[in-house]
Amino acid sequence: MASAETTPSSWRVYLVGGAVRDRLMGLAPGDRDWVVVGARADDLARAGYVPVGRDFPVFLHPQTREEVALARTERKTARGYHGFEFHADPSVTLEEDLRRRDLTINAIAQDESGSLIDPCGGQADLQSKTLRHVSAAFAEDPVRILRLARFAARWPDFTVADETLALCQRMAEEGEVDALVAERVWQELSRGLMEVRPSRMFEVLRACGALQRLMPEVDRLWGVPQRAEHHPEVDTGVHLMMVLDATAAEQASLAVRFAALCHDLGKGTTPQGEWPRHIGHEHRSVKLLEQLSQRLRVPQDCRELAEVVAREHGHLHGSLDFTPAATIRLLDRLDAWRRPERLPLIVQACRCDARGRLGRHAWPYPQGERLLEAYRLASSVDTAAVARQATESGARGPDIGRHIHEARVRALSATGPVWN
DSSP: OOOTTTOOTTOEEEEETHHHHHHHTTOOOOSOEEEEESOOHHHHHHTTOEEOOSSSOEEEOTTTOOEEEEOOEEEEOSSSTTOEEEEOSTTOOHHHHHHTSSBGGGOOEEOTTSOEEOTTOHHHHHHHTEEOBSSGGGGGOTHHHHHHHHHHHHOTTOEEOHHHHHHHHHHHHTTGGGGOOHHHHHHHHHHHHTSSOTHHHHHHHHHTTHHHHHOHHHHTTTTOBOOTTTOTTOBHHHHHHHHHHHHHHTTOOHHHHHHHHHTTGGGGGSOGGGTTOOTTHHHHHHHHHHHHHHHHTOOHHHHHHHHHHHHHHHHHHTGGGOOHHHHHHHHHHTTTTTOGGGHHHHHHHHHHHHHSSTTOTTOOOHHHHHHHHHHHHHTTSOHHHHHHHHHHTTOOTHHHHHHHHHHHHHHHHTTOGGGO
């Protein structure tokens, strides 16, 4: 990273964090982060480094554009993610900087000769596949609970150290999690959803009590039974985790994974006297999804896809028996004619819902293929010509839409007995 022109002899530069960890794990490293010991912010600025950190001194290297930070310590001054006071000057040692980090596996540094500096036992925890906090200072930043859960989803064969889970439980009980801002929660949640086994993120959050604080709509699904003939796993929370992992197995987009997360929220509000049936849960799921999305400021594309899937997934599951008219009405409700690019995503989310059940992870989902074929056939209708003919015959407003609907139904009916 460094060069003679940009690194005075009094500075000591170290590669830190994920790049070192990933190399030790045999993984391709992502972005490289560096720490400089023995320098001041003014020194880096004079050497051409570009300041980018608002809260503490972080710079971009003038040639490589990689992030370079001054070694620093931090002190908690208020609740929440931003409640910190940072101290960075040439007296701060590398070991002090490493000990302020979240997990031991992220607190390993490498010097310019390739030697490792590991004051917190990160290499041993990599060997034992353990996620362990560096120090009690972990409790000062509630985002670290989310990061811990996200790493658990990335490496599902790693276990969370008992003492780390106990610390997270205390943080949740003391309300530290409540101070998290929506943007940070969504940032970590969205990244966790995209990991190899997203269910692990929610298992860790639930185990420490943070899920109940952050997403009570999701947390309340555990312990809610479903009809065993449709859900051999019975428990709604268990089903949800299986659905999430099914989306990961298909390498689905974030929007599909979020839709999977929210598709059954309404089952958590079904009165116990109605269990294991959940009549009308789709409508309740949409309401709870709106509530959760507003609170976490979920992006519009994720929110819109989740709303359609929550409302219509039951209809997709049962659509093999739909008549041509019922199939066209379903496509109408899915807004397929105006948003055709979204239809395969809806089908994928519903397919993962169908497969996220005990013993059914490889089940076919002919409903999806049938619906996509119905869209293809119905799309052959020249709607402009139909509308023009309807207008010439005196049709106006909704009557024109009815003519288009009937033309699409005829297009399906004409293709054979499968649609009749």
